[in-house]
Amino acid sequence: MKVRKIAQILEARIEVEGSSLDLEIEAVCGADLMSDVMAFAKDHVLLLTGLVSPQVIRTAEMLDIKAVVLVRGKKPDTNMLRMAEEKGITLLSTKESMFTACGKLYCMGLTKRGIRD
């Protein structure tokens, strides 16, 4: 599913467009703990998080995660915006909770786990 479509489903605001909204996403990882993301995330996942910190973008960069969604109406701070722009990472924000955001994407066919077993 394209990032553009994910933004529509979540009625998300595009905070930073990043390298491409046409990027294909196959799996999703929802986590607030960046160490868990680093331990378990698969390649090329979408990251859903409630954490607002530049370290979210940094973690995405380290793991080649190209798109991040902030849930529960969180807004990125200036550091986060600047870093996402620098790194070409797409940053979206949605009013949906983590649970509902994951549920909506799952129902629309994005059912692959974003973490290793």
Place this chain on the structure above:
Amino acid sequence: MSKSIQLHFELPGNDLNLAGEASSKVKKTLNQLGLKPAVVKKTAVAMYEAEINAIIHASGGTLTATIDQESIVVVVRDQGPGIADLELAMQEGYSTASEKIRKMGFGAGMGLPNMKRHADLLEIESAVGQGTLVTITVFL
């Protein structure tokens, strides 16, 4: 690659927003050298965790990455409090991190286990009150 390449960084201990800057630059170099993505990612995760640790636990230190034909060796050195019980620190979930660090999404006791998981070789030398030396090796 005809010879080895060395990159050296000072890790500032006073600005958590800069945590990861050195790892980011090393990762960029590894990509520019055309190394395998899996090798780059393993190195990136292990060194990023080590860099974060030096900044949050030890008020900074240094990070040196050496790349040659066989391996990437990342050495992170600090003069922080040291690790009292390394065996305990290696256990998933054990953490001495503050609330401030937890708010950054770290401090869940996954740092050292993550380094071990991603590095091909991980060596940690630490003495209480003197500091910690972490050596991460990833083979090409």
